[in-house]
Amino acid sequence: MDIVAVTDRKQSVRLFLEQIERIAAGRPDMIVLREKDLSKGDYKRLAVSVMEICSRHGVEFCINTHADIAAELGAGTVWIPYPEFIGNGRPRIGKVGVSVHSVEEASNAVSEGADFLVYGNVFTTSCKPGKPAAGFSVLDTIAERTDVPVYAIGGIDKDNATLMKGHGQKGICLMSGFMTSDDPAALIEELRISTS
Numbered sequence: 001m002d003i004v005a006v007t008d009r010k011q012s013v014r015l016f017l018e019q020i021e022r023i024a025a026g027r028p029d030m031i032v033l034r035e036k037d038l039s040k041g042d043y044k045r046l047a048v049s050v051m052e053i054c055s056r057h058g059v060e061f062c063i064n065t066h067a068d069i070a071a072e073l074g075a076g077t078v079w080i081p082y083p084e085f086i087g088n089g090r091p092r093i094g095k096v097g098v099s100v101h102s103v104e105e106a107s108n109a110v111s112e113g114a115d116f117l118v119y120g121n122v123f124t125t126s127c128k129p130g131k132p133a134a135g136f137s138v139l140d141t142i143a144e145r146t147d148v149p150v151y152a153i154g155g156i157d158k159d160n161a162t163l164m165k166g167h168g169q170k171g172i173c174l175m176s177g178f179m180t181s182d183d184p185a186a187l188i189e190e191l192r193i194s195t196s
Contacts, residue, residue, distance in 0.1 A: 001164070001195040002029035002171025003188055004151060006064075007050070008127070009035060011179035020050055023178050024057035026185030029171060032062040032079055044069050051075060067091035079118060085109060097151075101134070106142040106150075114148060118173065121154020122164075127175060136167055143168025158187060162194040 005028045009016040024031060033050050035043055047069060054061035062077040063070035068091075070078040076094035082105050085098045090113035097116040098109040106117050119142055123133045133155065143150045149170035156164060157177045164172050172195065181187045 001169075001192070002149075002151070003191050003195075004028060004030045004032060004171055004173040005178040005184070006032045006153070006173050006175040007034050008175050008179050011176050013180050013182060016046075017049055017053070019179065019184070020053050023184040023188075024053050024059045026188040027057065028059060028178075028188055030060040030062050030077070032064055032173070034064045034175070036065065040066065040069065044073070047073060047075070062097070067093055067096075082109060085114065086112065090114070100142070103138060103141050103145065106146055110146050110148055116149040116151065116170070117142065117146065118151045118153050119169075120152060120173075122152050123155025123160060125155035125176075127154075139167050139169060158190050158194065161191050164195055 005023050012019045031054055033047055035046060043066060047063060051061045051073060060077060061075055062079050063075045064079050067078045067080060070093050078091060078093045079097040081099050086108060090096055095115045097118055098114040099118045100106045100109055109117060119139050121131060121134055122139060139152055151171045151173050152164060152169045153173035156172050156174050161172060177187060178184055
């Protein structure tokens with residue numbers, strides 16, 4: 001199963017780019033630069049650095065939300081919130097992922113050209129306090145009915161990752177697990193074993 005690291009520099013246990021370097025050295029399948037609070041200029045500057053680290057380690061780099069920055073930097077992958085994707089249409093980027101929260105959104109996103117879907121939040125998560133866990137039934141249905149890869153997100157960690165087996169998704173996304181890990185490479189290995 002693919003392992004995707006999603007960033008949150010505020011949770012990082014060490015200097016952010018040092019933590020990204022350690023995560024990338026563990027060879028996850030993708031690193032997504034989230035950082036929604038940054039201005040576009042600051043985001044772009046950080047994206048240049050993270051993209052370089054990913055390139056050096058052979059890890060896919062994904063821009064979150066800012067399709068224009070992805071195009072400008074030549075980043076081949078972007079992940080966009082569903083309302084923005086539907087409202088603005090599919091950007092002209094090699095690979096476009098869309099966050100979805102229902103079977104209907106998943107169907108609409110795929111019909112409008114999404115290359116992959118991210119569904120959540122599967123478990124309760126500190127990143128969305130007060131939002132209940134969505135569980136597995138919608139994830140199962142989306143994975144069964146769609147032809148594009150589906151990734152699960154939301155509260156997934158090394159302790160519950162084994163529960164992610166058998167739901168049809170291509171991979172799992174972790175944010176705080178990677179940002180707070182002293183040894184991201186070991187975490188990646190542990191996740192690969194527990195989800196295989």
